[in-house]
Amino acid sequence: MSVTYTVQIERRTVEGVPLWLFCQPGTEPNLPVLVLHGLNSRKERHLELCLRLADAGLLAAAMDLRSHGDRRDDDSSLLLSDRTSEPFITAFGRCVLGTVADVERVATGMGWEQFAVVGHSMGGYVALQTARKDKRIGSVVVISGAIAASGTTADGGILHDIPACASDFYPRPLLFLHGTEDSVVPYTNAEQFYQAFRSAYGEQEGQIGLIAYPGIGHTLEPEMLDATIRWIGG
Numbered sequence: 001m002s003v004t005y006t007v008q009i010e011r012r013t014v015e016g017v018p019l020w021l022f023c024q025p026g027t028e029p030n031l032p033v034l035v036l037h038g039l040n041s042r043k044e045r046h047l048e049l050c051l052r053l054a055d056a057g058l059l060a061a062a063m064d065l066r067s068h069g070d071r072r073d074d075d076s077s078l079l080l081s082d083r084t085s086e087p088f089i090t091a092f093g094r095c096v097l098g099t100v101a102d103v104e105r106v107a108t109g110m111g112w113e114q115f116a117v118v119g120h121s122m123g124g125y126v127a128l129q130t131a132r133k134d135k136r137i138g139s140v141v142v143i144s145g146a147i148a149a150s151g152t153t154a155d156g157g158i159l160h161d162i163p164a165c166a167s168d169f170y171p172r173p174l175l176f177l178h179g180t181e182d183s184v185v186p187y188t189n190a191e192q193f194y195q196a197f198r199s200a201y202g203e204q205e206g207q208i209g210l211i212a213y214p215g216i217g218h219t220l221e222p223e224m225l226d227a228t229i230r231w232i233g234g
Helices: 043-055 074-079 086-110 122-131 163-169 187-207 222-232
Strands: 008-014 017-023 032-036 059-063 115-120 137-143 174-179 208-213
Touching: 008 086, 017 043, 017 086, 032 043, 032 086, 032 122, 043 059, 043 115, 043 222, 059 086, 086 122, 115 122, 115 222, 122 137, 137 222, 163 187, 174 187, 174 222, 187 208, 208 222
Parallel strands: 032 059, 032 115, 115 137, 137 174, 174 208
Antiparallel strands: 008 017, 017 059
């Protein structure tokens, strides 16, 4: 069944980062929501999610991660194409930490005092790494993005161990959505992250959620979009 949305769409560049902005025309959005795509994808991948967020009265902003989409460069894209190679680890760390810095600059450039973040796969990992330090981020939805990567990159950047830093997120709402048959980011990772957050949040454990999708792999399903809208409060 097709759905028609009445949404205003604007293309804008903020602090050198290309964005697509979605909102209801003639209204003041309730909350900005930044949408982050996964590895080797681009901001246009999540058009349906952005349209639905805008339809719910929110301002949806989709941006390209470093070395992706309109920001793609051949050298970095080549390094990020082979997950089994040693150069991939370095390129992955640079992409994540560079995008974390970009998210913070975009939020400042847009004048956002508070915003939510939704990320799929690597985008979810970026969302977690950013929200750990940027208290302007309220609700976070991580879709297939509970990536167990941490340590110091070759150029001195730090990828933090998210479960070990769970208390840094308190008391902001955080939702994990994950397919049980995910062969890229194992579902057990999501369970580990979820339990760490429940423990860190104590009596506020209701602020943490995990929804498992039986039989689903590393994909973004319509049911996940529904859960995202409900969690953020549209």
